[in-house]
Amino acid sequence: MIPINVGGDGAAAVSVNYSFLLYPILMLFLGKLRKPPEAFLMAMTFFCLIFGISTIYQTDMLSEFVRRMASFIVFMSIFSFMFVEIDDKMVAAFKAAIVLAACYFALKSIIIFFVLGGSSLGDNAKNAVGGQRYGFIYLMAFWVTYLSSPKPLLARIVKPGLVFIMLIGLALTFSRASIVALMSSFGLFTILSLRDVSFDKLLKGALLTAIGGVLGYFILNTYFSFVLTFFGDRLFDFFSNTSLVQRHLATASSSEGARIQEWTAILNFVSNNPFTGSGYLGAWTLIKTGGLGSAHNQYFDVLLRTGIFGFLIYLAFLFQIGKLLRTRDRGLFWGLCGTIVYGMFHETFKESQGAFLLTFLLGMIAQGQLAVPNLPGLRAFVSRKPPAFTPS
Structure with a gap:
């Protein structure tokens, strides 16, 4: 969850902390890997074909083979947890890791903000403590904490403080996407919750929200006034x-x-390469054709790297994750909703900490039986055995 940046701390930095891959590697050596559902295997096969075909026919990019290979391996890492068992204890540890990481990011930002002068920093505060790399982590942590129902008294006392820390951290990203994603997910949550809640609970929730809002505004206006101005x-x-x-x-x-400008360049490129996209090469490949080096959007980034059909498979997996979480874990579900909105303006799962989130969530849906659609001949093709080799 803690990124390790290469190339500085700015927007050009690349997060390379993929240490979560050590777990499935350990399970491999222990002989405890499992076979995932066939739909995952088909998806992995298709993404491998994209890599192979793009490598062969994009001859003008042969010099970037090593970079293409590295990007392909990083992309395929999101499927690694589907080969391991994920139980309830691991899910609880996963949620705890999200909250702890968000607390670390938030407290670090708060301390730096005040050490450097607080609101007196003015517009310099965005460069000093802001950044879009952690916004979706705050969103996930906020919803996991907000919708948790802790039983110990101490946990119930600490919960409001944790929620407020997440919100302060979110605000200190100085990213408009953070606020838009929070407002969108919270607004949708409120609307859908009205259908199944009694008047007493609705009144209690509205009262607590109003009290929290007034208290939060007072603290922000007193100690973080520039955040409100920004x-x-x-x-x-x-x-x-x-x-x-x-x-x-x-x-x-x-x-x-x-x-x-960047999204237009991506659409133009994919229209000429609909089946493979750039073959896992990033938006930097479009600089010569009007691109700016970053997709500034998680979905355009995937569309560019994998083409139209790879993009549709990617969206299908996000849908399956949402479908599972909606009934199994509301905190993770609404955190995912916020992250999806956030991804419309910034890369999310492309970052190493985001890749870990997606990898674990894909592992969760892989514990069930995600079947291949029952199209004519498709199941038979997937399940068929190769013919026996007969020497001539």
Whole structure:
């Protein structure tokens, strides 16, 4: 969960902490691997074909074979936990790791914020403590904590404090995507919760939310006043000004315009390479054709790397994860919803800490039987045995 960055601490840094892969490797040596459902094996086979075909026909990128191979291995690592058993204790440890990591990130940001001068930093605060690499971790941790039902008295006392720490950490990312994802997931959660809640619980929840909101606003206004100013100007005032939004969308030097330019370049590239995309090479390959070096979007990043069909398989797995979590773990489900929204503006599962989240969640759905669709001849093709070799 703790990223190890190579290339500095800025936007150009690459997170390389994939130590979670040591667990399935250990299970391999212990002989405790399991066979995942056939749908996973078919997906892995398809993604391998994308790599092979793109390597052969994209002759202009042969010099980048090592880089392509590394990106392919990193991408395929998300399937590693489907080969191991995941029980309830591991799920509990997974959730605890999310919360502990978020606490570490948040407390670190809070300390740095005050040591450097707090709100007196002004716009420099974004460069000093802000960043989009941890926003989705805060979202996951917030929902896991908020929807938890601890029984020990101490845990119930600590819970509100943890929730507030997650929210402060989220705010100190100085990322508008963090607030949009939180508001979107919380708004949808509220709407859906109204159907199954009694009036008494609704009144109690509204009262507690109002008290928490007033207290939170007081603390933010007192100790983190620039945070309120920042999001007031950059988010709420900005999107309420239609002409300003239109100007930014039309200007490549703005954050919004840069994303439009990058996404357009990706769509143009994929339209010419629909089956393979870039073959796992990143958005840096599009610099010569109008790209800016980063997809600024988790889904456009996958679309570029794997093409249309690989992208659809990726979305299908996200849907299956959501379907499982909706009935099994509400905290992880709503955390996933927030992360999905967040991924519309930044890479999430591409980061090493995000890759761990997705790897574990894919491992969870692999514990069941995700069957291959019953299309004519498809099951027979998957289950058939190769013909015996007869020497001539």
